[in-house]
Amino acid sequence: MNATLVQVxxxxxxxxxxxxxxxxxxxxxxxxxxxxxxAHGHLVLVGMYGMLILEPRTFGDYLLGxxxxxxxxxxxxxxxxxxxxxxxxxxxxxxxxxxxxGLGIVLQYVFQVLxxxxxxxxxxxYPWGEAFAAFGVTISMPRIAAGxxxxxxxxxxxxxxxxxxxxxxxxxxxxxxxxxxxxxxxxRRTYRLxxxxxxxxxxxxxxxxxxxxxxxxxLGLELTIKAFxxxxxxxxxxLWGTAVAGVILGVAEALGSVYAPGSLATSLVYALxxxxxxxxxxxxxxxxxxx
Amino acid sequence: xxVEHVLQVEGLKVRRGRSEVVRGVDLxxxxxxxxxxxxxxGAGKTSLIEGLLxxxxxxxxxxxxxxxxxxxxxxxxRVRRGLVVVPQERDLFAGMTVxxxxxxxxxxxxxxxxxxxxxxxFSLFPRLKERSGQAAGTLSGGERTMxxxxxxxxxxPKMLVLDEPSLGLAPKVVxxxxxxxxxxxxxxxTLLLVEQNIHQAFAVASRAYVLEHGAxxxxxxxxxxxxxxxxxHGYLGRSARGSxxxx
Numbered sequence: 309m310n311a312t313l314v315q316v317x318x319x320x321x322x323x324x325x326x327x328x329x330x331x332x333x334x335x336x337x338x339x340x341x342x343x344x345x346x347a348h349g350h351l352v353l354v355g356m357y358g359m360l361i362l363e364p365r366t367f368g369d370y371l372l373g374x375x376x377x378x379x380x381x382x383x384x385x386x387x388x389x390x391x392x393x394x395x396x397x398x399x400x401x402x403x404x405x406x407x408x409x410g411l412g413i414v415l416q417y418v419f420q421v422l423x424x425x426x427x428x429x430x431x432x433x434y435p436w437g438e439a440f441a442a443f444g445v446t447i448s449m450p451r452i453a454a455g456x457x458x459x460x461x462x463x464x465x466x467x468x469x470x471x472x473x474x475x476x477x478x479x480x481x482x483x484x485x486x487x488x489x490x491x492x493x494x495x496r497r498t499y500r501l502x503x504x505x506x507x508x509x510x511x512x513x514x515x516x517x518x519x520x521x522x523x524x525x526x527l528g529l530e531l532t533i534k535a536f537x538x539x540x541x542x543x544x545x546x547l548w549g550t551a552v553a554g555v556i557l558g559v560a561e562a563l564g565s566v567y568a569p570g571s572l573a574t575s576l577v578y579a580l581x582x583x584x585x586x587x588x589x590x591x592x593x594x595x596x597x598x599x
Numbered sequence: 600x601x602v603e604h605v606l607q608v609e610g611l612k613v614r615r616g617r618s619e620v621v622r623g624v625d626l627x628x629x630x631x632x633x634x635x636x637x638x639x640x641g642a643g644k645t646s647l648i649e650g651l652l653x654x655x656x657x658x659x660x661x662x663x664x665x666x667x668x669x670x671x672x673x674x675x676x677r678v679r680r681g682l683v684v685v686p687q688e689r690d691l692f693a694g695m696t697v698x699x700x701x702x703x704x705x706x707x708x709x710x711x712x713x714x715x716x717x718x719x720x721f722s723l724f725p726r727l728k729e730r731s732g733q734a735a736g737t738l739s740g741g742e743r744t745m746x747x748x749x750x751x752x753x754x755x756p757k758m759l760v761l762d763e764p765s766l767g768l769a770p771k772v773v774x775x776x777x778x779x780x781x782x783x784x785x786x787x788x789t790l791l792l793v794e795q796n797i798h799q800a801f802a803v804a805s806r807a808y809v810l811e812h813g814a815x816x817x818x819x820x821x822x823x824x825x826x827x828x829x830x831x832h833g834y835l836g837r838s839a840r841g842s843x844x845x846x
Binding site: 476477479480483484486487488489490491493495496 | 654673674675676678679683684685686688690691692693694695699702703704706707750751754
């Protein structure tokens with residue numbers, strides 16, 4: 309088998325796992341609250357710029373930085389939900405759409421003012437060397453670590469959602485808001501915590517992404533759209549659909565960047581998106597049973 | 600002996616959108632009592648319940664539940680205080696299993712009491728035990744009603760409000776549900792039964808309120824009301840005529 313093809317596919321797969329983690333956050337927020345968070349990509353940037361500020365010099369510092377960014381983003385997410393999303397939820401229409409879109413734009417300008425230097429990054433924080441090489445395939449260590457870490461975090465969040473009491477309350481709100489209220493679930497608090505969890509997913513993914521990809525304020529919208537693509541392709545059936553969709557996006561993007569000419573690469577991803585929407589509008593993992 | 604009231608409502612007004620659909624209702628339910636609220640379609644029964652729970656905007660001069668004021672509390676806090684409603688739409692968690700649905704019913708209770716509550720529900724509805732691993736969305740109409748009732752009982756409510764529990768069910772299934780409601784009442788749970796079908800409601804409840812255009816037009820024991828002209832002509836009339844016509 310062609311070593312380049314293997315290398316590109318593996319790189320795409322690892323990148324896709326990060327997309328899956330970003331998408332997971334958006335998926336949780338969307339499924340529980342029916343709110344499309346157009347500022348989601350900018351929350352990824354919160355993680356990236358946060359790590360840039362923390363400037364971790366050792367692996368320990370880097371890990372600690374990820375934890376700090378998760379907590380900071382969770383707090384930001386909680387406040388966004390409490391003060392920007394919640395007031396509009398009871399009203400008809402989709403004010404949250406405009407609110408999150410506007411929030412994204414505001415964040416973008418804030419980043420532009422605070423970080424005038426474009427495309428900054430941090431050096432490899434991992435102690436296991438710069439890259440992994442075997443059979444003619446070379447993959448950088450931050451990529452491997454970020455992909456694996458995203459996978460582990462995704463599994464942990466799945467466990468939280470599917471096997472804990474808190475998770476069953478989150479799923480209950482997603483299934484039937486009215487039902488959740490009728491069993492005494494504090495719906496308002498569940499919303500806030502879900503938004504906080506979604507924001508933490510985004511920011512941690514950002515922290516993992518930074519050693520691979522230099523950060524720039526304009527990256528936010530692009531990441532929002534990618535997360536959106538992941539959620540739509542994955543469908544609303546399960547978290548696993550979101551994970552698979554993330555990997556599909558990552559691999560398609562990687563293959564496109566190598567095998568498609570120039571600027572066509574990005575459009576290839578969206579061509580795939582439209583194709584899946586046309587063939588499977590319910591997403592790849594939608595359950596059938598619904599009452 | 601004075602009757603202890605679990606629910607005491609005075610001057611309840613409920614708005615749905617711009618119109619006032621419940622216009623000053625007084626209602627009391629004593630502990631252990633089974634009271635029914637009857638009225639035709641659109642009389643404001645469901646709105647009254649949603650006003651009680653705080654889902655719809657409501658105003659009243661007095662809303663006491665088990666010695667506490669409920670006004671101003673969000674719906675889930677009222678549920679946590681023991682006012683549990685089985686809504687007309689059932690509002691089950693369709694993608695989750697029967698067991699998960701039941702366990703969520705006990706959200707507001709301690710874990711220790713979960714298993715005893717679950718045993719009680721399974722003994723009331725053996726069918727739910729058979730289907731405990733099945734997704735709620737795959738259940739039949741009757742089973743879904745059983746699950747909604749079971750889920751509500753999991754929290755050991757101080758008062759259970761049933762909004763049209765027999766709506767849309769086959770006659771045979773209705774019999775099962777009605778006899779279970781009687782059992783639940785006999786076991787001591789305070790019930791407020793909201794029904795369009797006055798025959799069924801009167802067979803179960805001891806006292807009744809008749810609602811029309813958002814106001815109570817008659818109240819009393821079901822025996823009294825069943826004999827009154829208003830109820831006989833307005834509500835029991837149609838079926839009485841039907842029995843005359845039938846050969």
